[in-house]
Amino acid sequence: MSTTPSTASPASPAIRNRSAVAMAGRIRDLALLPALIVLIVVGALVSPAFLTQANITTILTSCAALAMVVLAESLIIITGKFDLSLESTAGFAPAIGALIVLPVASNGFGLELPTIVGLLVVLAIGAIIGFINGFLIVRLQLNAFIVTLAMLIILRGMLVGATKGRTLFDLPDAFYALMIVTFLGIPLAVWLAALAFLIAGIVLKYHRLGRALYAIGGNPEAARAAGIRVERVIWGVYILGGVLAAVGGLFITGYVGAISANQGNGMIFTVFAAAVIGGISLDGGKGTMFGALTGVLLLGVVQNLLTLAQVPSFWIQAIYGTIILGALMVARLTSGAPQT
Amino acid sequence: MSTTPSTASPASPAIRNRSAVAMAGRIRDLALLPALIVLIVVGALVSPAFLTQANITTILTSCAALAMVVLAESLIIITGKFDLSLESTAGFAPAIGALIVLPVASNGFGLELPTIVGLLVVLAIGAIIGFINGFLIVRLQLNAFIVTLAMLIILRGMLVGATKGRTLFDLPDAFYALMIVTFLGIPLAVWLAALAFLIAGIVLKYHRLGRALYAIGGNPEAARAAGIRVERVIWGVYILGGVLAAVGGLFITGYVGAISANQGNGMIFTVFAAAVIGGISLDGGKGTMFGALTGVLLLGVVQNLLTLAQVPSFWIQAIYGTIILGALMVARLTSGAPQT
Amino acid sequence: ESGKVAVDLTTLTSPFWTSYNKYIIEEAKAQGVELLEPFNSEFDTAKQITGVQNALALGAKGIIFSPFESAAAGNVLKAAEKAGAKVVAVDVAPDNGPVAIVVRANNVAYGEKACKFIGDNVKEGAVLQIMGDQASINGRDRGNGFRDCVTKNYPNLKQLEVPTKAWSGEDAAAGLDAILNSNPDLKAIYMHAGGVFLAPTLQTLKRKGLLKPAGEAGHIIIVSNDGIPQEFDAIRKGEIDATVSQPADLYAKYGIMYLKQAMEGKTFAPGPTDHDSNIVEVRPGVLEDQLAAPLVTKENVDDKSFWGNQL
């Protein structure tokens, strides 16, 4: 060959400023920040309590369980799939863990296994649910939406059946520990959620497994052709998602101080809302943990703010929805890109 | 083959048995039929009441509202979009229609407009909600999932706000007419739902507009290149969806005999379940009205059957979910195609 | 010959309702009533109607049902009448007949009792309601009873509210947590349903180090509602101060009793009953046996007659 191939010559009009490129990638993740900042400013004006350390802890604590489930859902969505059953995992897994630990008098199964076994079972149940979902979706190639919707209904039903609808009180303290034990004044659950997001963020960005999730979500065929074991990874992500949701369920238990037979019910809407306004694309392959986290925080801040502002209770929901829509529009305006 | 260009030679691997090809297209729509038939046979064995005319009317009547909203959602999904807010439209639209008709004593606004105005307003509200969704999604290019989720939350909230949480009763008879007036022993609502499905089915199969929905859902760019006014059609489908959901809401009102502040709440899960197990693909561009209808009927039959079979109430949900999953697997086996 | 009886449950996931469900089954056996499997209508009126329709298809001649909303009962009653079945409403009164009788307690009075108790113990400062779902009549009645009573009788109290969707305990916890930041000197709380709000409320206070037993400085006066055993325990420990015992047992007992009698053709009339209550004609054609819903405090918490002490 006589001449060198035309490398990116600086004169080419197709060349852009490198940092501009990097920016463009970031914008999707940062899109929510302006809305979040506006809300924080409004919050500070509306209530002097808003920016106190105590209230910030309150917001973080109230978000911790949501954060775990959003993390799980985000990983699954990035892989191009769906999991509606995470909300029921968050109820079912801790309940089973509790039932095998509690005496019959406290509505348990009466097995009275050691607490640590109960806690391990919570995680195991999460993993098993994820495993079954993965099996049905990856192996039997059933539709992920319906599989996990059916799983949601089944688990909800089994929870009611197993508890006979009764709320489980008087759990061993360990079931509450993640919310009760604090470090620097902040519950362990919050630290754990933060750590989980940090690890997930790093793995997604810097580890081949994380990159594989994006590749699978973006184009599973191409991922397979590049040697990624697509089915195995998807399956693994479902299992991980189940475990994370189970941990999220333990957070709820610690937060609420009991396990009711509808723990987690209705949560999945909020989970999707947080993930998607945080820039996780339902098409798969797009979005970051940082974005998802801003989504969680946005929802947490709005809820907190509406309570502090003592908005009339009849209108609180309508205002909540309006703020979400507003945030979405601000994100659209600041990022300049259509949303997927 | 010597020199002739490869014309459609029967030996060509690209050629398949023509009728097999046509079948493959049908299978997706018929996939649920085996499961449905099994259920009906089981039903007849389990309870002598099951196949009575009265019970069939019961099933159809209880499905009518769901059917309308599933119809609306299916059209939107086929177009490649999403609408979560339909369930709240089904609550909000009839409520506003009622509020402007009712006197203050019955918790109305006290405008006491004529009933016919109220009914027209029900439809208009449905259309307006669809219009706003369409505007946000088509014009502002916001994410359909979140837009309609926010809309859902807003409308739910506004319904509670507008009624102060109270149930609206003593409505003019016309609000109930669709469920009260019967023809051949079956409520008008059921006939109307059947008619709506029939029309939608015909239009989707035999009208350019219907085909345009599939084209847009399959590949919006290609649809645009073919001269389909993609944005306008999507917008129109949202509006139509809103109107259909409003009519579905009127069915619920007639069924329940009043409008409670949470009319429609939680319905959207069932709507998606019916549509998707009926073969409507969430990816867009796939599925038929017949399939969606079998989805609706399947859910209706299962619910009815579980009650007639006197399944213990604590386990009814779990069994319900299991049957959905089972139906899904049967559909997968009989159609032989992975589900999307 | 009496015929089968169907029972509608508003929900199966509140301790109050699961207790009620248990009592219904016991009472049916005790009174010799053949019960169909109770059905769970999950706070959804349409599900309730479908459930009733299905029960009628199974030949039910009597129905005990608990409308989520007074106004939403009409079609159930009409369908039952058409099928020749008798109906007794429990917990919520339908707006109009035909209903054999209503068994319930006055929910506005629950809110008023809580208000009086708090008003008598707190002179001034902030009081908080943790509200039930405002789309349910019980949630609204309790809220209005409390709110109007405070406004009228205790103008020095500053009223705060935390709303919840579908009686969600998580909403309760997050809301209370936030309110404690803006009003750290909160004096009292009224929870609309101890069954679902007790644990989250205590847990939140515990987390914030504000759970002081009665008598200690900084104790927040808490009045609950429902009367489940866990509330009684909390009263004994001094964690909360009072609760309204909503008579799940009597709801079941008299619900079954009246229905059995109605199916035997008996009709009822206003006047005192043999169990310390009055039958009142609340609307033309609608009779209501207004059972007592006593306030339970440290003084009477060990009274064996409360259902919460019998489980």
Added chain:
Amino acid sequence: MTELPSGAAPPIVEAIGISKRYGPTIALADARLTVLPGESHALVGRNGAGKSTLVGILTGLRASDTGEVRFSGEPAPLISDREGWRQRVACVYQHSTIIPDLTVAENLFINRQPTERGFISWSTLRRKARELLDRWNVAVPEDMRAGDLRVEARQLVEIARALSYGARFIILDEPTAQLDGEEIKRLFVRIRELQAAGVTFLFISHHLQEVYEICQTVTVLRDARHIVTAPVADLPKDRLIEAMTGENVHLGVADAAGRVRDENAPVALTVEKLAGDDFADVSFTIRRGEVVGLSGSTSSGRVGVAEAIAGLGRFSAGAVRIGDKPLPSGDVPAALALGVGCVPKSRHKEGLVLSMPIADNTMMTVSHKLGPFGFIPPAKRSTLAHEAIRSLGVVTQGPDQLVSGLSGGNQQKVVMGRALANAPSVLVLMDPTAGVDVKSKEALLGVVERMRQEGKAILVVSSEVEDLRTCDRVLVMRHGSIVAEHKAGWTDNALVASIEGIEAQ
């Protein structure tokens, strides 16, 4: 450029001063184009020069930022008036405009299905579709799901559809990139017929000989700008290339004929009695430092064989060995581990994750080798990506640009980068230069030559004469079997005849 004789008909399309930006990227800068009625006009330029963008503007799919489009002297319709555009211009776009879940028949008549009293007549639709397909010799059932079409058939369906609109002006954006020789010939016959009937064509191709074959006039775009418009006769190939590249370069790929090879080099790839869905009993070997071509027409089974070797497809009988290690069927990770690199047939389907940056795409096959415990050190990532961009000449903003923002040819280079990243000992290249501009093609083939010199075994799966030129021998497949072998030095005619099944004597 083009002088209008006074009194002549106005240009069928005239675009003046067209500019278009995508964010900071300038896709077109003050570009212009004039196409006269009845001519076949070529539009050429390097990958990313702005050709497809201009096509989008000429067909009303996107609005330009500045400038004006006129059809036969009349201003172009409003962007919203699709019908207006469609009457003036029909187009086969570079990216597929097939709707996968509809039948072939319906795709042909999308939004203009024949109706009776307002309702679609499916029987008429099928009949008309069959007629259209037959006229084009497209051997697919009309009621087949369009998404199941092979790339080539899909392309033919799109061409048939564009021509059936009856517009007098037709744009073909790289119609031949996916077609084999026979199909291209058939297309050209058809184009000439239509041209004789007065239809005007704007034709885009990276195969410059095609430009000379069917076009009278050519317009060159370079770096988003108009460079020259002239009769093809006035622009011999080297001057055309000079106009496209802006440099006076000599192009030429090393022909394998003159090569000296080590005939005793160890065998790197053994294929033994391999059978699969559309091939059977295929056997051959490739030695280290050898380039073997695998050719044949569209449905000859060549792609099936190649995909089986790369682990992308399954085989049901026979064996593949890399060195002396057997390769399991349908297992890409195993193939990668054994040192097989692959450029798959369709870059959009299996080649690229469009939503990911160049760096990730090129590194996807080796991500487990880059750092400790599977972590990918950013510095290493950056170095490797820059290296790939440099060596393959990808025109890009940098390693972090999403592949979706690259022009087609540059996307192809990224696919090649991905195949090479694994330092393979056996390279399987399927249509490696599809849609790549002349100069980049040379660069890619240059890479092949370099790999050969490093002692890799290379299988080039293609029906393109230029790609096969680098091969030491070419195996020709028909109906799933190898039917001929040509040593380097074959004549074009002999090879083409063999591919098409006409035994040239």
